[in-house]
Amino acid sequence: xxxxxxxxxxxxxxxxxxxxxxxxxxxxxxxxxxxxxxxxxxxxxxxxxxxxxxxxxxxxxxxxxxxxxxxxxxxxxxxxxxxxxxxxxxxxxxxxxxxxxxxxxxxxxxxxxxxxxxxxxxxxxxxxxxxxxxxxxxxxxxxxxxxxxxxxxxxxxxxxxxxxxxxxxxxxxxxxxxxxxxxxxxxxxxxxxxxxxxxxxxxxxxxxxxxxxxxxxxxxxxxxxxxxxxxxxxxxxxxxxxxxxxxxxxxxxxxxxxxxxxxxxxxxxxxxxxxxxxxxxxxxxxxxxxxxxxxxxxxxxxxxxxxxxxxxxxxxxxxxxxxxxxxxxxxxxxxxxxxxxxxxxxxxxxxxxxx
Ligand code: COI
Numbered sequence: 222x223x224x225x226x227x228x229x230x231x232x233x234x235x236x237x238x239x240x241x242x243x244x245x246x247x248x249x250x251x252x253x254x255x256x257x258x259x260x261x262x263x264x265x266x267x268x269x270x271x272x273x274x275x276x277x278x279x280x281x282x283x284x285x286x287x288x289x290x291x292x293x294x295x296x297x298x299x300x301x302x303x304x305x306x307x308x309x310x311x312x313x314x315x316x317x318x319x320x321x322x323x324x325x326x327x328x329x330x331x332x333x334x335x336x337x338x339x340x341x342x343x344x345x346x347x348x349x350x351x352x353x354x355x356x357x358x359x360x361x362x363x364x365x366x367x368x369x370x371x372x373x374x375x376x377x378x379x380x381x382x383x384x385x386x387x388x389x390x391x392x393x394x395x396x397x398x399x400x401x402x403x404x405x406x407x408x409x410x411x412x413x414x415x416x417x418x419x420x421x422x423x424x425x426x427x428x429x430x431x432x433x434x435x436x437x438x439x440x441x442x443x444x445x446x447x448x449x450x451x452x453x454x455x456x457x458x459x460x461x462x463x464x465x466x467x468x469x470x471x472x473x474x475x476x477x478x479x480x481x482x483x484x485x486x487x488x489x490x491x492x493x494x495x496x497x498x499x500x501x502x503x504x505x506x507x508x509x510x511x512x513x514x515x516x517x518x519x520x521x522x523x524x525x526x527x528x529x530x531x532x533x534x535x536x537x538x539x540x541x542x543x544x545x546x547x548x549x550x551x552x553x554x555x556x557x558x559x560x561x562x563x564x565x566x567x568x569x570x571x572x573x574x575x576x
Pocket of ligand 1: 454525
């Protein structure tokens with residue numbers, strides 16, 4: 222990509238690479254050497270720079286700390302056997318960041334700044350990208366308000382930043398989920414579709430209650446009737462009933478428009494499966510489990526990739542799902558996606574930028 226964007230680069234004096242144990246990566250704990258930063262001042266993004274990863278200096282009256290005007294993205298880069306970087310669907314993340322920005326009164330980040338900042342950062346820290354199956358570089362772009370002001374109004378100043386972390390799988394084994402019918406993650410007209418910090422904060426308490434009962438995650442239901450499955454806090458969810466893949470639609474504005482979700486739906490259609498983006502009721506899900514028609518159940522997300530579900534609690538009843546055979550849809554689609562991401566299979570969808 223050719224742009225006229227100027228990025229100042231200050232390299233770290235001492236890399237943390239040598240002291241990093243790439244065989245024991247805990248998701249999100251190990252951060253690469255550098256970060257990209259841009260400041261939004263007087264109506265424009267300025268002072269584009271790459272600096273050593275370091276703490277930020279914030280005033281206690283920083284607006285984000287009080288009113289949560291903060292959005293983020295999650296994306297991944299991989300390395301092929303030739304040592305080239307493969308960046309997966311970054312354009313989709315850039316667009317989704319700006320959809321979140323519009324909802325949260327945050328200025329959009331122009332595509333050139335997002336892509337140029339990202340690619341320069343990845344190039345500088347390319348040694349941090351693992352080249353082992355199941356491992357990747359998780360990329361966290363985010364934007365937050367930086368006004369020092371505690372009146373309630375959209376901030377006038379912001380920071381856009383990107384840092385990266387080498388990671389393995391977010392879930393190291395299949396997950397147990399519980400259908401949540403008391404608490405609400407999102408409601409029509411709310412902010413559920415935005416990748417906004419506050420959505421995650423609000424989901425923590427109900428998720429913690431479920432974790433105390435031994436479940437990994439909740440299956441959120443719609444906020445009005447609590448009868449229809451929406452998503453799980455860290456991923457979208459999909460169910461294969463007979464040979465049809467069912468996942469909640471996104472038009473209500475209550476569900477995150479997952480990029481892995483979209484990739485899986487695209488591949489499922491190409492693999493000849495029926496795909497239905499429609500609401501699945503808790504009753505229909507329970508009936509499919511009881512009648513043995515639920516062939517597959519899994520979450521999709523950038524961090525989670527494809528997370529198999531092995532247990533679902535519905536109406537207080539635990540249902541154990543049969544172990545997935547290697548030809549189960551979730552396993553097939555995980556392999557296809559991995560092959561595309563690691564450059565082992567041709568990318569026919571224009572999903573990869575290689576550099
Ligand atoms: C992602 O999958 O990238 C996410 O943002 C989920 C996150 C909460 C780990």
